[in-house]
Structures are given as structure tokens and as C-alpha cells.
Amino acid sequence: xxxxxxxxxxxxxxxxNSDPHIGFAAEIVHADILARYARLCGYEVFFNTxxxxxxxxxxxxxxxxxxxxxxxxxxxxxxxxxxxxxxxxSFNSFVRTTDPKHKKAAGGFWEACAAxxxxxxxxxxxxxxxxxELEKTESELIxxxxxxxxxxxxxxxxxxxxxFRFSKYQKALLDLYEKNPEFVVPATRLHEIKAFVERGLxxxxxxxxxxxxxxxxxxxxxxxHVMYVWFDALVNYIDVIGWPEDKKSFxxxxxxxxxxxxxxxxxxxxxxxAMLMSAKLPTSKQIIIRGFxxxxxxxxxxxxxxxxxxxxxxxxxxxxxxxxxxxxEVTPFEDSDVTLExxxxxxxxxxxxxxxxLTSRILKMAETNLEKAVEIPENTIPEVYKKxxxxxxxxxxxDYIWQEIAVLDSIIQEEEPFKLVKTNKAEAIIIIEDLCVxxxxxxxxxxxxxxxTSEKIxxxxxxxxxxxVSLFPRKx
RNA sequence: GUCGGUGUAGUUCAAUGGUAGAACGAGGGACUCAUAAGCCCUAGACAGUGGUCCGAUUCCACUCAUCGACACCA
Numbered sequence: 158x159x160x161x162x163x164x165x166x167x168x169x170x171x172x173x174n175s176d177p178h179i180g181f182a183a184e185i186v187h188a189d190i191l192a193r194y195a196r197l198c199g200y201e202v203f204f205n206t207x208x209x210x211x212x213x214x215x216x217x218x219x220x221x222x223x224x225x226x227x228x229x230x231x232x233x234x235x236x237x238x239x240x241x242x243x244x245x246x247s248f249n250s251f252v253r254t255t256d257p258k259h260k261k262a263a264g265g266f267w268e269a270c271a272a273x274x275x276x277x278x279x280x281x282x283x284x285x286x287x288x289x290e291l292e293k294t295e296s297e298l299i300x301x302x303x304x305x306x307x308x309x310x311x312x313x314x315x316x317x318x319x320x321f322r323f324s325k326y327q328k329a330l331l332d333l334y335e336k337n338p339e340f341v342v343p344a345t346r347l348h349e350i351k352a353f354v355e356r357g358l359x360x361x362x363x364x365x366x367x368x369x370x371x372x373x374x375x376x377x378x379x380x381x382h383v384m385y386v387w388f389d390a391l392v393n394y395i396d397v398i399g400w401p402e403d404k405k406s407f408x409x410x411x412x413x414x415x416x417x418x419x420x421x422x423x424x425x426x427x428x429x430x431a432m433l434m435s436a437k438l439p440t441s442k443q444i445i446i447r448g449f450x451x452x453x454x455x456x457x458x459x460x461x462x463x464x465x466x467x468x469x470x471x472x473x474x475x476x477x478x479x480x481x482x483x484x485x486e487v488t489p490f491e492d493s494d495v496t497l498e499x500x501x502x503x504x505x506x507x508x509x510x511x512x513x514x515l516t517s518r519i520l521k522m523a524e525t526n527l528e529k530a531v532e533i534p535e536n537t538i539p540e541v542y543k544k545x546x547x548x549x550x551x552x553x554x555x556d557y558i559w560q561e562i563a564v565l566d567s568i569i570q571e572e573e574p575f576k577l578v579k580t581n582k583a584e585a586i587i588i589i590e591d592l593c594v595x596x597x598x599x600x601x602x603x604x605x606x607x608x609x610t611s612e613k614i615x616x617x618x619x620x621x622x623x624x625x626v627s628l629f630p631r632k633x
Numbered sequence: 634g635u636c637g638g639u640g641u642a643g644u645u646c647a648a649u650g651g652u653a654g655a656a657c658g659a660g661g662g663a664c665u666c667a668u669a670a671g672c673c674c675u676a677g678a679c680a681g682u683g684g685u686c687c688g689a690u691u692c693c694a695c696u697c698a699u700c701g702a703c704a705c706c707a
Contacts (some may be wrong), residue, residue, distance in 0.1 A: 158705095169707095171707095172706090172707045174706095174707080177647085197701090208707075210707095212707070213706095214706075215707095216707070235693050270679090278692075281705095294704085294705060294706070297693075308665095332684095345637070345638060346699090348636095348637065348638090348702095349636095349638095349701075349702055349703095350702090351639075352636065352637080352701070352702070352703080353702070353704080356703070356704095358704090359704070359705090361704075361705055362705065365706095379643095385705080386707065387705080387707075407651060419701075420706095420707080422702085423702095423704070423705085428704095431653075486645085488645095488646090491638095491639090491700095492700070492701090493645095494644095494645085499644085499645085499657090502644095502657060502658070503657080505657095506656085506657055506658090507656095507657090508670075509670075510668075510670050511668095511670090511671095513668065513670085514667055514668055514670045514671070515667080515668090515671085517666090517668065517670085518666050518667035518668090518670080518671075519666085519667085521666060521667060522666050522667085525666085526666095536702095556656095557658090563656095563671095566670095566671055567671085567672065568663090569666070569667090569672090570671065570672045571672085573664090573665095573666085575665075575666035575667090576666085578666090589666095594644090594683085623667090627668050628668090629668080630668065631668055631670075632671095
């Protein structure tokens with residue numbers, strides 16, 4: 158028998174300088190839905206996520222909180238991993254960039270790039286603001302001065318860093334984009350990265366002096382330096398599937414699909430691809446770039462008090478309701494706006510009044526009027542739904558399900574089986590049976606999006622019994 | 634500043650070279666299987682100014698608004 162087709166998807170690894178926010182929740186639920194859909198289609202699936210734990214920000218944050226860096230990242234990693242339970246995620250791999258296995262692979266990857274002549278040492282000029290006691294980047298400066306301390310001159314500090322020969326890969330990257338018009342979706346993001354690469358590439362630094370910042374992976378053969386976070390973190394995408402030791406596993410899963418927020422476009426679709434080329438490995442299969450989530454027309458921020466925390470939402474509405482919201486009420490590729498009011502409206506309109514109520518009314522009629530549960534035909538999932546999910550368009554797939562819910566509601570209204578049963582029982586039963594089958598199909602289509610609700614609906618139809626507890630009680 | 638995206642009812646979105654559809658929300662109605670849910674009805678919109686065209690919301694130009702990219706924050 159032929160081996161099952163394989164499907165590898167990974168999220169970005171969120172940086173642990175803060176707690177999980179709704180944007181990452183949306184990203185990982187999006188990935189989870191695609192992973193579950195792939196399984197539904199018979200693929201063998203590898204689904205990876207994890208945490209990015211190195212670098213100066215994490216190092217400083219731990220110092221601020223007065224705990225060891227290790228303890229700090231352990232706590233954060235636990236917190237991120239608990240999303241699995243909260244959001245009912247099906248990832249089978251949770252990598253931490255502080256794992257020894259990952260560190261070893263990162264070292265190996267560095268050596269592979271070095272062997273190809275792409276890593277070299279050069280003086281790196283750092284702009285340092287004495288006021289902030291921090292290094293500053295060009296984008297943080299206003300008129301060449303620190304935005305917070307414009308009266309102070311910036312100090313220029315030179316230090317030796319390792320650099321990656323990014324510039325060497327300009328043409329290869331452009332070729333990659335040219336040959337794969339869907340390498341980055343949506344298309345507008347591909348244009349963006351193309352324009353960036355066309356403008357010319359500068360080599361980027363990939364190490365930091367250990368004396369200043371020890372929290373990182375050691376550079377092979379140089380105890381003075383640690384790798385810069387980007388370089389180390391990106392390697393996770395291949396070490397979790399076996400690179401470099403388990404070649405067979407690696408080849409089975411790679412290349413994979415990477416899903417990321419729009420702030421990660423460059424790292425995922427240019428830097429990482431160049432790194433792969435340098436290490437003489439195949440480039441990724443596809444990069445899916447998501448939009449951001451705002452609230453009330455503004456970025457979520459602590460100072461504005463408009464931050465929506467995924468754990469709180471789950472507590473209030475339940476796992477599947479939050480998954481529903483992230484799948485359908487949030488657009489996958491554009492920015493979305495989310496407020497607590499909208500969440501509640503959507504919950505009542507579509508889950509309580511829509512799906513929940515429809516399930517109750519059909520199954521009540523079934524329970525009282527059918528002798529036994531209906532026969533369920535195989536493969537009732539329609540093509541429209543499949544097509545949408547193949548394009549990663551979760552929203553359109555979900556819209557289709559809710560369209561079907563509306564259709565069933567109006568069938569009940571027009572045919573009135575609850576009335577007909579008193580005058581023409583045989584006819585009424587045919588209608589009710591049809592409703593049950595179609596409800597079951599809705600259950601099937603819900604599988605990737607609302608896994609728990611999907612099971613509840615399917616088993617209720619099979620048991621020919623109305624659920625004892627409402628699927629989604631109305632919120633007042 | 635350069636490049637790119639977007640701008641349609643209160644809100645979120647759709648469609649179309651021949652004067653716009655839906656969902657939520659709002660108001661009203663008849664029903665009752667159901668979570669006072671569902672169904673039906675009503676009100677409500679093409680950012681602005683020019684141009685091409687018999688005719689533009691749809692194509693073009695400009696203006697305004699908004700979002701993003703223009704590299705070492707991940």
C-alpha cells in the first residue's frame with residue numbers, strides 16, 4: 158500500500174517577551190484548521206509550533222522581573238503551550254529554542270552556511286543612546302537622534318560580528334518568487350517582498366557578543382559570540398522534523414507550509430529562504446501571511462486598555478466559540494477589527510440563534526418523530542467548501558456552512574414538518590430525515606473549525622437525541 | 634518622500650461598463666418544532682473632482698482619507 162501523503166505546517170514561534178495575544182491565537186487556530194482539514198482529506202500531518210526564547214529582550218525582561226532567564230522562559234513556554242488545551246489545538250510538536258536538540262541543530266545549520274562560505278566576520282557599527290542605555294536601530298531614530306533623548310549625541314560603538322551573505326542570494330530569491338507565483342500568499346505580500354529584494358540586499362549580522370548578551374546559542378568554534386535570535390529561531394522549522402540527523406523524516410515532511418503575521422514577511426520569505434539555499438536545502442513550500450487584529454480601530458495596547466486576551470475569551474465563551482470567532486469573524490489576510498461587543502453579537506447571532514438553535518429544533522423533531530436514527534451517506538461534503546479550504550480561505554468555507562444553516566432554517570419554516578406530522582406523518586418523516594442528514598453534513602464540515610461541536614452534532618444525530626445541554630446558550 | 638493596497642448602508646463585507654446584494658444591528662408582522670430562537674416585511678450606501686464612453690459604483694487621472702513596505706525590534 159502506498160504511503161500516505163504528508164502535509165507539514167508550522168506557525169512562527171512567538172517571542173516570549175509577552176503573553177500570548179489574540180493575534181497569535183488567530184494564527185495558530187488558522188494553522189490548526191488547515192492541519193485538521195488536511196487530516197480529514199487523508200493526509201498524514203505534522204503540525205509544529207513553539208516558543209522563541211533567546212535574545213536581548215527576553216534577557217532584559219527576566220532581569221526586570223528579578224528571576225533567572227531560564228525560569229522566565231520556562232514560565233512563558235508553559236503559558237504558550239497551554240493554548241493547546243484552551244483552543245483545542247492539534248499540534249504534535251512544540252519546540253522551544255532553548256531545547257538542546259534545537260541548539261545543536263542551529264549550530265549544525267550555522268556550520269553548513271559557513272561551509273558554503275556565507276558567514277564572515279566584520280565590524281558592526283552600533284548606535285548607542287547613553288540616555289536609554291540601549292542600542293538603537295535606524296528606524297527608531299528621528300533626524301539621526303534618539304526619539305526619547307534628542308538632546309544627546311548617539312555614541313557609535315564598533316564591534317566584530319558575524320554576518321550572513323544575504324546579498325549573494327538576491328537573484329536566487331527573485332527566481333524563487335518568479336517561478337512560484339504563489340510562494341507567498343496573498344499576492345500583495347509577494348509583491349512587497351519582491352520589491353524589497355529588488356532594491357538590493359545587505360548582509361545581516363547574525364551574532365552578538367556574549368559578554369554583552371549571553372542568552373543565545375553558542376556560535377560554533379567561537380566562544381565569544383552567540384547567535385542572533387533570528388538565525389537560531391528560524392532553524393526550528395526543519396529541526397523539528399528531523400534535520401540533520403533523521404534524513405528520512407526530514408525528506409518526508411520538507412518542504413512545508415509556514416504561516417506567519419505580516420510583520421514576519423521578510424524573515425520567512427527572504428532571509429530564511431536564503432539561509433536554506435546557503436545550507437543547500439530545499440526552500441519552503443509556501444508562506445501564508447496573515448493580517449493583524451486591531452480593536453476599536455486602534456492597535457491593541459495595554460495603555461489603551463483594549464487588549465483582548467484569548468484565555469479570557471475562552472473562559473467567557475468557550476473554546477469552540479473563540480475558534481469560531483477567529484475563523485470566521487476575522488479575515489485571514491487583511492487586518493481585522495475585534496471588539497468585545499462584536500464578539501458577543503456574533504456569538505448570539507451565529508452560534509446561539511444559528512447553529513445551536515438549529516441543532517435543537519431539528520433534533521427535537523427527530524427525537525419525537527423518528528423511530529431510529531437516520532442512515533448517513535458517505536462523502537457529503539460539498540466541493541465549494543473544499544475549494545475554499547484548499548485556498549486557505551477559512552472564512553469563505555465557514556460562510557458556506559452558515560449559509561447552509563440558514564437554508565435548513567427556512568426549509569423548516571416553509572415545509573412546517575412539525576405541523577405536517579399531525580396530518581401526513583410519512584411525508585413529515587421524510588423531511589425530518591433529510592434535515593438530519595444535512596445537519597450531519599454541517600457537523601462534518603465543522604470538523605476542522607469547531608472540532609468539539611462537530612462531534613457533538615454528529616453523535617446527537619446518530620443517537621437521534623437532542624443534546625441535553627444547549628450547544629451555545631444565548632448570552633444576554 | 635518613493636512604491637503598493639484599501640475607501641460601497643450604523644457596522645462587517647459582496648457584485649457589476651447599463652444606476653447596487655447580503656449578514657449583524659434597528660423598527661414592524663404572522664407563526665410555534667426550537668435557546669423569546671427561526672421566518673416574512675421596512676428603513677438605510679457606491680469618499681470627492683474631472684476624463685473616456687451612448688452610458689461608470691465598476692476603466693483612467695487627480696484630490697482627500699486610511700493601511701502597509703522602504704532592513705538588523707522580534
